[in-house]
Amino acid sequence: MTNTLKMRNNNKPKLFNIINGTLLILFSLITIYPMFYVLIGAFSHGDAYSAGGAWLFPRQFTLSNFIVILSDDMLWYAFRNTIMKTVIGTGLSLIFTSIVAYAMSRKKLKFRKTIRAISLFTMFFSGGLIPYFVLINYMGLYDNFLVYIIPSLYSVYNMIILSSFFAGIPNDLHEAAEIDGASEFYIYRKIYMPLAKPALATIALWSAVGHWNSYFSTMIYSNAGKKMITLQYYLMGVINQANYTIGDNISPGIIEEVTSTTVSYAAIIIATIPILLIYPFLQKYFTFGIQEGASKG
Amino acid sequence: MNESLINKNGKYKSKKFKYRDFELLWMAGIGVIFLLIFAYLPMGGIILAFKDGDNQLNVLNAIFKTKFVGFTNFMNFIRDQRFVDVLLNTLGLNIIGLVITFPAPILFALLLNELKNKRFKKVVQSVSIFPHFLSWVVFGGIIIAMADMTTGIINPIMYFLGFGSRDNPINVLTAEYFWTLVIVSGLVKGIGWGSVIYLAAMTAIDRVLYEAAEIDGAGRFAKMLHITVPLIMPTITIYILLQISNLLSNSFKQFYMLQNATNLSRSEVLSTYIYKTGIIQRRYSYTAALGFFESVTGFILLIGANSIAKKVSGRGIYSE
Numbered sequence: 131m132t133n134t135l136k137m138r139n140n141n142k143p144k145l146f147n148i149i150n151g152t153l154l155i156l157f158s159l160i161t162i163y164p165m166f167y168v169l170i171g172a173f174s175h176g177d178a179y180s181a182g183g184a185w186l187f188p189r190q191f192t193l194s195n196f197i198v199i200l201s202d203d204m205l206w207y208a209f210r211n212t213i214m215k216t217v218i219g220t221g222l223s224l225i226f227t228s229i230v231a232y233a234m235s236r237k238k239l240k241f242r243k244t245i246r247a248i249s250l251f252t253m254f255f256s257g258g259l260i261p262y263f264v265l266i267n268y269m270g271l272y273d274n275f276l277v278y279i280i281p282s283l284y285s286v287y288n289m290i291i292l293s294s295f296f297a298g299i300p301n302d303l304h305e306a307a308e309i310d311g312a313s314e315f316y317i318y319r320k321i322y323m324p325l326a327k328p329a330l331a332t333i334a335l336w337s338a339v340g341h342w343n344s345y346f347s348t349m350i351y352s353n354a355g356k357k358m359i360t361l362q363y364y365l366m367g368v369i370n371q372a373n374y375t376i377g378d379n380i381s382p383g384i385i386e387e388v389t390s391t392t393v394s395y396a397a398i399i400i401a402t403i404p405i406l407l408i409y410p411f412l413q414k415y416f417t418f419g420i421q422e423g424a425s426k427g
Numbered sequence: 428m429n430e431s432l433i434n435k436n437g438k439y440k441s442k443k444f445k446y447r448d449f450e451l452l453w454m455a456g457i458g459v460i461f462l463l464i465f466a467y468l469p470m471g472g473i474i475l476a477f478k479d480g481d482n483q484l485n486v487l488n489a490i491f492k493t494k495f496v497g498f499t500n501f502m503n504f505i506r507d508q509r510f511v512d513v514l515l516n517t518l519g520l521n522i523i524g525l526v527i528t529f530p531a532p533i534l535f536a537l538l539l540n541e542l543k544n545k546r547f548k549k550v551v552q553s554v555s556i557f558p559h560f561l562s563w564v565v566f567g568g569i570i571i572a573m574a575d576m577t578t579g580i581i582n583p584i585m586y587f588l589g590f591g592s593r594d595n596p597i598n599v600l601t602a603e604y605f606w607t608l609v610i611v612s613g614l615v616k617g618i619g620w621g622s623v624i625y626l627a628a629m630t631a632i633d634r635v636l637y638e639a640a641e642i643d644g645a646g647r648f649a650k651m652l653h654i655t656v657p658l659i660m661p662t663i664t665i666y667i668l669l670q671i672s673n674l675l676s677n678s679f680k681q682f683y684m685l686q687n688a689t690n691l692s693r694s695e696v697l698s699t700y701i702y703k704t705g706i707i708q709r710r711y712s713y714t715a716a717l718g719f720f721e722s723v724t725g726f727i728l729l730i731g732a733n734s735i736a737k738k739v740s741g742r743g744i745y746s747e
Contacts, residue, residue: 146647150538151547157535158554161615164569165557167580171572182578230458239451245459252466254672255726258718260705261472264486265465284461314450343562346679350706362564366684369568395572398565405560412560413553 165402172196172396176389194387195396198376199368205397207356208364215278215360216341220334223283228330231289232318235296249286259350266351273358277351278341288333295329296322332415335408342404361401368397476500476716482709489711500716510700510717517696521674523610529670531614532621533663537651539622540629552626555619567684570612574599600685602693609694613681624666628659664736672729675721697721 171179175190183189199205233239234246256262271277299322307317323330345362352358368374374390472490479496480489504510535555542548558566573579576596591597599608632655640650679698686694697717705714 146541147543150541154538154542154551157618158551161555161558161619164566164573164615165561167573168569171578179578184578185580185583226457226461229454233451233454234458236451238448239455240448241452242455245455248459249462252462254729255470255722256466257469257472258715258722259701260475260486260711260715260718261469262465263706264472264475264490265469267486281465284458286458286462289458308447314447314454318454339560343560343564345562345564350702362562365568366564369564369571391572391575391578394568398568402561402565409557409560413556 168395168398171392172399174392175387176392177387179392180389192387194384195392196400197384198380198388198393199396199400201377201379203377204356204359204364205400208359208361211275211278211357211359212342212361215275216338219279219282219341220337222279223285223288223337224330224334226284227288227333228292228323228326229318230284231292232296232322233314234289235293236314249289253286263350271351273352273355275357278347278360281347282337282341285337288337292326292329292333295326299325328415331411335412335415338408339405339412365394365397365401368394473715473719475712476719478712480712480715483711484709486709486711493712496712500712501720503713504717504720512692513695513697513700516693517675517677520606520609520677520696523606524613525667525670527610528613528617529667532618533625533659535618536622536625536629537655539626540655541647541651552619552623556623557619558616559620561616563678563680563684566612566616567681570608570685571600574608598689600687600690602690605685605690605693608685609681612685613678624662625659628662629655632658660740664740668729668732668736671732672725674728675724 167185170184170186170188172195173188173191173193174184174195175192176195178184178189181189234242234249236242239245266272266277266281271280303321303325304317307321312320343362345360345366348354348358348360348363354363368390371390371394374393376385376388376393475490477495477497477500478490478493479499480493483489483493539548539551542551573581576582576598581599582591582596585591585597586593597604636654636658637650640654645653675697677696677698679702682694682696682699683702686699701714701717701721704710704717
């Protein structure tokens, strides 16, 4: 009797495991295939690709698509601006957000509840796009590189995550430092910040990916000239443009091998490489960050 | 500096306001000042919604040099058939999202949680999360490429599954298929990332509970249904609340990228409509009114959903 029961219990899960495993493998393939698909196109000869059917291997392997896109000056301006805004924006926002987060994690902070309410309210209610647009114009930030930096100096969401991390650091450390005469800012900088490295890394990575992937600010708050163009905005132009205008510094032999479609694939790959490079770090930290975020809302 | 603080320590006890308090206040004050400028000041800009500021050349003139017109702008968009279509698209897609896109990551997490092989689990997770970090320009660009009727792979897959025929390829970027495209592409991009939070909640569940259930003869599904699901319920509640409060917002990035002239009737949603009327057509007051409507509705939905959740499960968002 007990034997048959065991048998049943053993058989069922096995079947379930097989189905489950297959399903998950299939799904993984679906999520990764789109990247693979453009990679193939990016290495294909333009006209050969147009015939269709290039799904697993490039058609007439060529590097011409990359040569064409990499010799576009605008791409390099976009790269420069995007790197600048990502590095400066992330760095400064980390400093400001962590300072506020530290103060908010201290129970002794006066008006703590009021400040918390003021902060939370902004997450759920906003003036909307047009009043914000007025503000940006009024502050002279329109078509100004600082529009990428200043409005994102501080984030309430990140503040909450960081502050719940700070609140989890044993108070004994704070008390000891206080007795030694350390000021709050000193404690923040020399004790709490070093301890919060994993939390800071998480937020830095999220913020960096956000900066890297955004195109809204470029589209709305700038004329997208050389000083302002960002990578995603540039890429959107290349993808939407039916006829990508190829620079005159490219040799005819290379131009023959490309179409605007395959060039746009090469552009997609190039814009994605940096994300691919930091993905291992993202993976290391995202579980941490999201848990912190969940526990405190 | 440090020494003087030690000496003062005792004396300062009697005083109400210490140097420490001042320090903490300026640190927190940075955030408050930032929010006053970048969040509360624009809220004052909502007066634009009650003014006659459409078609001004300069948005600053629109707010400072125009006269009040009461609720005219609100009446204008309510009577606008275009707005009604946009609202229906927005609500329709978000409700479908609530039914499909919301539970999908939970299901995915449950399946992933059943994997015994840690390494396999990690690989599946890494692969499925990756698209989340791609921008919608990249991901949308890839979808547009795959939807191409001659070179794309979406059509061959559809023949394989029995939709359409080789001679009449389907253009999935047209209005008819747009909603399906949005839901499916959103799932492929977001399901892995969406499941992280639930998996995290699942790994926190005490193994002892499962062992006890096994002794009582519970099978795999019984354990899932009676232990895993109830224990991740608080997480689900929070996310469903946020989802409900976002009933009027869509991912601008996703929609703007996948829109084209042939699918606008089904693809125009509030966020893209606001961009087009406000920034491109310069109907500043009309759009400010729309934005105000969106914000207020979202806020009411959140408060409503939150109070219901508090009554039902005793837990809302941001209950510290």
